[in-house]
Amino acid sequence: MTLLSCNVASSPQWIHNSAQALADILPDAEQRTLDGQAHNAAPEVLAPAIERFFLG
Structure with a gap:
């Protein structure tokens, strides 16, 4: 399975460091x-990031 952090x-x-450490391994x-x-990212911001991740 693929992860988008x-x-x-x-x-x-420490959250940035942890997320990057997971992405590295x-x-x-x-x-x-x-x-x-914020931690409840707007759908119009989150959706394109997820789309770029999966579609390249």
């Missing part, structure tokens, strides 16, 4: 930051 720019550094995983979004 999304986090927000305002998250604590999991097959086909990518870490993305959704600028300007």
Whole structure:
């Protein structure tokens, strides 16, 4: 299974580090930051990120 790890720019550094560490070791995983979004990211921001991930 493929993982898309999304986090927000305002998250604590340890969350960014953890997300990147997971993306580095999991097959086909990518870490993305959704600028300007909180943990409840707007669908119109989240959907294109997911689409880019799956469609390339």
